[in-house]
Amino acid sequence: MIKAILLDIDDTILDWDLCSHEAIKKAKEELNYTIPDSIYEAYDRLNPILWHMHEKKEITMDELFQMRFNKIFNEIGVSYDGVLFEKVFRKYILDSHIFIPNAKEILEYLYSKYDVYAASNSTLYQQLRRLSKANIIDFFTDIFVSEELGSSKPSKEFYEACLKRMHHKKEEIIVIGDSLTSDIFGAYTYGLKSIWFNKKNIKEKEALYTYKVSNLNDIRKYL
Numbered sequence: 001m002i003k004a005i006l007l008d009i010d011d012t013i014l015d016w017d018l019c020s021h022e023a024i025k026k027a028k029e030e031l032n033y034t035i036p037d038s039i040y041e042a043y044d045r046l047n048p049i050l051w052h053m054h055e056k057k058e059i060t061m062d063e064l065f066q067m068r069f070n071k072i073f074n075e076i077g078v079s080y081d082g083v084l085f086e087k088v089f090r091k092y093i094l095d096s097h098i099f100i101p102n103a104k105e106i107l108e109y110l111y112s113k114y115d116v117y118a119a120s121n122s123t124l125y126q127q128l129r130r131l132s133k134a135n136i137i138d139f140f141t142d143i144f145v146s147e148e149l150g151s152s153k154p155s156k157e158f159y160e161a162c163l164k165r166m167h168h169k170k171e172e173i174i175v176i177g178d179s180l181t182s183d184i185f186g187a188y189t190y191g192l193k194s195i196w197f198n199k200k201n202i203k204e205k206e207a208l209y210t211y212k213v214s215n216l217n218d219i220r221k222y223l
Contacts, residue, residue, distance in 0.1 A: 002193070002223060004115040004168040006144075006159075008177030009127060012197050012216075013103045014134065017044065019096035020089075027088040033080050035073075042075045051121065055152055055182050061123070065090070094126055097134035100199070102216040104136065109220060111139045117166060118143040119175070121152045121182060142166070153179075154186025174210070176219065184209045195219060 010016035021040055028035050050068055053059045059067075069089070070082030110116050116139055120127050124145045131137040144162045151157035166173070175194040177183025180202070187194035188208040196209035197216065211222045 001172065002114065002174050003172040004117060004141075004166055004174075005110050005223075006117050006119040006162060006173060006175045006187075006192070007107075007110070007140075008175075008179065008183050008197075009118055009120045009131070010122070011100070011178040011199065012176060012183075013100060013107060013136070014096075014130060015098045015100050018098045019093060020047070022098070023089050023092035023096055026092040027085055030088055031080075031085065033078075033085070035078055035080070036076060038076045039072060042072045046072055046075065052181055055121070055154060057152075057155075061147065061152075090126070094129045095133055097130050099134070100216060106216040106219055107136060107139050110223065113223065115141045115166070115168070117141055117162065118145075119153065119158075119162060119177070119183075120144070121146040123147045153182035154189065156190055159186060159190040159192065174223070180204060180208070195222060 007013065020043065024039060024043060047068065050059070050064050054061060054064050065086050066083060068082070069085045073080055073082050107116070118127065118131065118140045122145055124147050127143060127145050128137070131140070131143070142165055146152040146158060149158055149161040151161065170191055173192055175183055175187035175192050176197060178197045178199055180196065184194050184196050185208060193210040195211045195213060198212055198214050201214060213219055
């Protein structure tokens with residue numbers, strides 16, 4: 001019987017794409033950088049690649065932050081200080097909390113039935129602030145963030161650290177997230193059930209998940 005949820009935050013509950021685009025726009029305005037709109041497409045394409053490198057332990061989170069916008073600026077052909085832009089971008093990300101459709105409703109539903117834990121590859125301060133700004137922090141029994149745990153999804157170490165604080169058995173836990181490479185692959189390799197939120201209708205090569213939904217409301221079918 002499921003008793004606990006390990007719930008991803010970005011692109012599962014909060015819409016990272018919209019939040020990041022909003023933060024990029026505000027950073028451009030503050031710094032008075034003349035940057036073409038192609039930055040948004042370049043960000044959407046390059047940012048997941050860098051996070052996947054981080055998941056595979058090829059780069060640290062600090063290295064990701066140092067290189068992200070320099071790579072994006074190089075891609076779109078502008079010469080600005082990417083490290084400075086990253087700093088201003090992350091300032092605005094702290095206040096961003098745009099919800100995925102039906103996210104707050106499904107969070108309230110899960111909270112009424114299970115112990116809900118946040119599980120995120122990010123910095124602790126950023127996620128605590130964003131969850132607080134979104135007025136949903138009280139729905140979570142605990143918040144697990146890679147920076148604090150010292151390891152990232154999909155590593156075994158991340159899930160081991162979570163379980164030590166959860167006090168639930170593996171068979172009582174289900175992971176919910178949008179990322180096949182971190183949330184779903186991590187749950188699969190660690191022996192946890194999972195619900196893949198396939199919000200972009202990606203065609204997967206191998207079904208590593210227990211259940212799949214394209215609308216968060218459909219989680220009610222399985223929990």
